[in-house]
Amino acid sequence: MALLKQWRDKAYSETANKGDLQRFWAAYFQTEKEIYAELLKNPTEEVKGTVKELAEKYSVDVMTMTGFLDGINDSLKTPNPIEEMEEDTPVSLGFDIELLYKNMVGAGADWLYELEEWNNILDEDRRKELYREQKLSTTVVKEEKVYPNDPCPCGSGKKYKKCCGKNA
Numbered sequence: 001m002a003l004l005k006q007w008r009d010k011a012y013s014e015t016a017n018k019g020d021l022q023r024f025w026a027a028y029f030q031t032e033k034e035i036y037a038e039l040l041k042n043p044t045e046e047v048k049g050t051v052k053e054l055a056e057k058y059s060v061d062v063m064t065m066t067g068f069l070d071g072i073n074d075s076l077k078t079p080n081p082i083e084e085m086e087e088d089t090p091v092s093l094g095f096d097i098e099l100l101y102k103n104m105v106g107a108g109a110d111w112l113y114e115l116e117e118w119n120n121i122l123d124e125d126r127r128k129e130l131y132r133e134q135k136l137s138t139t140v141v142k143e144e145k146v147y148p149n150d151p152c153p154c155g156s157g158k159k160y161k162k163c164c165g166k167n168a
Helices: 003-011 018-040 051-057 062-075 097-106 116-120 124-137
Strands: 048-050 090-092
Touching: 003 018, 003 062, 018 062, 018 116, 048 051, 051 062, 062 097, 097 124
Parallel strands: none
Antiparallel strands: 048 090
């Protein structure tokens, strides 16, 4: 069975005890934070290896590394084949710095986007700008409804129902 399926079965188990699942995620988030802190110390270095080698490098088990790879995949310059990954699958952690930051914001992972290592990578203004861009990208802006007797938005001066709304 592919590692990702095993990870997701464990991490999102419907049958697991709720307290066990909460402890599992608390431990995972702490480990994730430590791995990101290490990666962000040298953000331009592309860390490569097999899933098992990276697990050993960061002193975590293969399942935890699988979860980490699942989480970072959307921020990588070249995504890993996470659906088919096995222990000996070569993977890369070459991430896009700004995309990683925005994805952390999008995930609501303040323990990650507030890591002090970001201070040496992106200045405060740029982090605020990326934060704002990410938040705005998920904001739904509802267009104002145009009613039949309103002036037509095309600027013709006619009522909407007699202009652009005629064939609507």
